[in-house]
Amino acid sequence: MRLLTIFLLILPLTVMSQQITIKGMVIDEETKQPLPAVSVLIKGTTKGTSTDFDGNYQLTANSGDVLVFSYLGMKTQERKVTSFTTLNVALKLDATALDEVTISAGFFDINKKDVSGAITQVKSETLEKQRTQSVEQLLQGQIAGVIVTENGEPGGGIAISIRGTNSFLGGTQPLYIVDGLPVDPVQDAQGNFNSGASQNSLSFLNPNDIEKVEVLKDAAATAVYGARGANGVVLITTKTGGKEDGKSSINFTSDVFITNVTNTIDVLDGPGFENYMNRRALNQLYINITNPTTNSDPFDGTQDLTATNYPQLGGFSIPYPESTGVNTDWQDVVFRQAISNAYNLSYRGGNVANNLLISLGILDTEGAIINTNNRRLTLNINGRKKAFNNKIDIFTKTNISYNKGNAGSTGNGTLLLNRSVTSQALQFQPIFDLLEPGEDDDVYAGLNEDNLVSNPFTLANDVTDLKENYNLIQNLTVSSKITPKLTAIVRGAFNLQTNNRDIYYPTNTTRGRRNNGEATQASRQYRKLYGEVNFRYRNNFGKHRIDAVAVGTVEDVSIRTMFNRAFGFGTNVFSFNDLSAATDILPPESDFIDFKLASGIVRVGYNYKRRYFVDVNARVDASSKLSKGNKASFFPSVALAWAASEEPFLRNSNTISNLKLRLSYGRVGNDAIPPFQSLPLGEAIRYNFNGQIATGIIESNLPNPNLTWEKTDQFNFGIDLGLKEDNIKMTVDTYYKLTSDLLQNVILPASNGFVRILDNFGEVENYGLEIGLLANIINTDEFQWNFGTNFTLNRNNLKSLNSNLDFQLGPNVGFAQENPILFQVGSPLGIFWGAQTDGVYETWEEANATGLSTAAPGEIRYVNNSVDLDENGNPLPEQVINFDDYVQIGDPNPDFNVAISNNFKYKNWDLSTLITAQKGGDLFWVDSWPITGLTNSRNVLESAFNDSWQAPLNVDANGQVIFDPALGNTSGVGNPAAMVESNGPRVIASDRNVYDGSFIRLKNINLGYTFSFKKNMSLRIYATAQNLITITDYPGFDPEVSTFNKDPQRRGIDFGGYPGVQTYSFGVNFNY
16 A cells, blocks of 8 residues: 555656657748747647747647647648757748649739638649630630630630629720739720721730639629729739759640631522522512502402513513523632641749749631731740848749731721621622632622622732731849748839731722722830839737738839821832822821829738638729829728638538638729820811911810719629538629719710710629539549539629610611610610511501501511501501610620530540530621621522512513412511512611520530650640530521620620631640
């Protein structure tokens, strides 16, 4: 018993003698600076502590225990407790871990787990499978809420919209941030009245240089860009050099692209067109002889068809009793199979701290329309250097690009003078051949109302629209850790864009003939200076984390434009190269524009236990574009998030690995207007005074001293869900956006002396649902299958205009200058507005019963929704179809969009597919007026003619007109009669011009095989197809219309744009 008592007394003393109080400091091995808030735990227990502000720690442990030191972004270290009481630790940067957990949120990177806004990231591994020639195309189908409308023209403009359309004048294009620099899209120099389409906004970037792309969608994410973020923000990060092992690498990629138009349109061939022309004459004859108002005994099939009974038969003959034998397919003439090539060579060297990347890209693109092309050269140099004992990071990024190419004559301008190649390829008569040497367009005049009209080959082959662009971006960033918790960044950037555009219409073209050759020279020089100072403070207080950022930026933009025009060239030799060779040189037009934007941003992010998150942003922007007193505006945002999966009741779930709920509100703005509209502006003019040319200045605008910001308030609720260790990930977002103080051009009464004034009025709302799903279905050593899909639904509504208006007409379109676009309160933006139709009149009795003077057999039956009444309220005997009868005939806004992607990998084989689909989104096909109206002597749609009203008349072998009831087709037809002179209107906006734009498309398929060699060498060969299969009811060239794809006021208008293309590519990628 005495021994037991002694043992119990000695035991605690023995145990106490093994416990040791450990002290020490934890530092960053690279910077030698103390690290606060480092977690120090005894392995296998919950006992531990964290370092203080100076990196110091202290805890009691037993000899032999293992201490675990961990810190976000640093490699975890384990150290065994010995008899020493001091244990200092230096943690190394874990570059791999940082890449895996951080995403860019604008002026700062944050851990993906801490995101509280709607931000989506796409990495290079996904982007590179697309093998596209433009950056914007990389995002097709990748992100819910992001709609990309491509353009088949080499270097042509591509439209991106994020969460609908907010603005009339602000466009739909998002703000692009390239390596931290807000980049204004590349713009063409001035064109010559609809000659050629717009240029690609990001034509200076090589898709092979992209490391990752982040899209900021909700206002909580975009509010850090305030006045620039109303249409969303796209953050583009280019690749950098350096690997953790310090080894250099070389990458070479070569691609060959084979491109064709996705679809040709079935118009009449030569014999079919001759039959059409003959039917025009017979239909017109039948209408004339059956008209009860001009014939005492209208023909009903029982009378003899003689000139005595019907004088209209005297001298009648069909225009083509015999075939011309000519059958020219003008689409086949102007469309071609195009061959393009791309080469990319890059070098990456150095380690994570000091590195260099050099990338050179060459792209030589042929267009699917003859004489269209684009050549691009890009040079990208990115470097990083640790300096001053590793206390300062210096980043330099240089991007140089050169683009040059001939644009297609795809702009439709003044009637007959500037026809689009694609419009003319549909309408030009197939019974004409290409011009022989010495022939002129006068051979075409007989079927073109005696106008001299160029054939589509001449328009495509002989018209020059040469675009040239130089772009330089120089970005220099200096970053330093002032303290372990405070980082400072100073960034300066310079962007210079120079655009030249030269256009020439030679004398053998319709437009050139009128002016004996017409040339223009235009230039646009854009210069931006950008400065940024950025401070970031991060700290942990036990279970509390705070991340604060303060940023100040300034932008100074200068734009200089010049436009020269001349005509009257004695020869086409000089073209646009020497305007002095012209007899008439118009006064040059020049413009100088300067504007500035100064901004201050404060962002504070807080979380507790990494479970409850609050993110607050406040930004003030001041723009020189707006009026005094309205230049500055405040753009705030707040976001809340709850990581429910970190709660005790879900933390150990075998099913739910991640569950986060997000809620945010924010305000962003828009000042996308020309500067100084709040001030009176002068414009130089030339005029005749006493027989001499005098110059003067006139006021060119009506100033608005109250101009202010267009503002968008947005609410967002989102859920992030991960299942089965995040093998299944789903994101759901729903949002509501309200844009107020819309910037609009208000049409003024003629008595005012000015056509319009720029003003703020009206409200537009957008609301929608976005769903994204990613799933790792199979993941074995030999076979992997990843599945992804996203769903986008957006609705918008014009809530109000100004107090005096319920609707406003949109821009006119088409040669007839119709206004099919309407902005109406209570309706979606830009609905199509026009006449309703109800088939085709069969007989004179049916037509005359309507009271419409334009009604006749074979004419379109328009619905008279507003009956004209006399003073007593009785219907007038003669009715008219006008604007009062019009109704909504279409909506360009799609019902929803869907994308489905699959990625397969089996050993060294890989296969990826992308399917995109759209439901709804009506299209107004302007070319359907002439090719389905069947009223002129140009070519028409084959299906429209086959389903048209036809009179029961024919001619026999002797050329005599005979009655043939079997030939007649007057009942239940879908299109009006082919006529020489129609009785009713056929070129008014109606539901006949509106088509469903729904489609399902195999957007991209990529198959590759990778050979692996020694010394980290690899070779991948691959084949890619884009737009391989398209299922649609749209009869035009392509349901993804690109005619006015960057104009929010003319969405869904298809008017002679560049046709969609289908591309096959084959390539190799070599890594060493």
